Amino acid sequence: MDPMATLTTTVNGREERLEVEPLEKLMDTLRNRLHLRGTKEGCREGECGACTVLVDGMPVNSCIYAAMQAQGRRIETIEGLDDALTRAVQDAIVACGGVQCGYCTPGFVVMITALLRRYPDADEALVREALSGNICRCTGYAGIADAVQQVVASNAGRAT
Ligand code: FES
Ligand code: FES
Structure with a gap:
């Protein structure tokens, strides 16, 4: 089994340091490790947009976005968007x-x-x-x- 990777990122304004699978998808990290279930799991293929989150302000399909790509970046989920x-x-x-x-x-x-x-x-x-x-x-x-x-x-x- 591959060793876990350490992801340091900011989620909804809060700094997070998480142990993730090297190829883990950001959607799974958000839903399963941080319990941010507002990010929905739909197709898991980048086709439906249910899992959309913002990374440094840009929308991404988090089901096809590796969690480790968010290293050092700023993630916003639906839970954090209250402006x-x-x-x-x-x-x-x-x-x-x-x-x-x-x-x-x-x-x-x-x-x-x-x-x-x-x-x-x-x-x-x-x-x-x-x-x-x-x-x-x-x-x-x-x-x-x-x-x-x-x-x-x-x-x-x-x-x-
Ligand atoms: S779950 Fe459908 S695009 Fe991500
Ligand atoms: S899929 Fe039911 S409201 Fe859009």
Whole structure:
């Protein structure tokens, strides 16, 4: 058996030092070692976006991202995103009917937060492109897309 590797990283503002399998995926580290279960396990193949987290502000599919790639980096999960922008995104998704079973929702919220931090004025085409890697089996996407445009229109994207 391979020896464990030592991962030092910051998760939601807190420094963590963890022993991980050398090829362990970040999703498993977050869910199983840190018990951050808001990061959802879907396809495990990088296709559905349910496991999206931010590494140094950039969205990654944590099911195909080696935990050791996060060495020295800053990870944000849905549990750590409690700024005004993320709250506006969550409220808008609920108000626009963009959530049903909710399994995909954390991944969408993380991805939309990353998008609007960078592009507070994101237009529909940019939103569609940004969300193309996130799958929702329930809502048909219209409510989620409407929610993003609602946040953009309210200027909440500039609040943080
Ligand atoms: S579980 Fe990671 S992309 Fe589907
Ligand atoms: S709300 Fe059920 S998968 Fe999106």
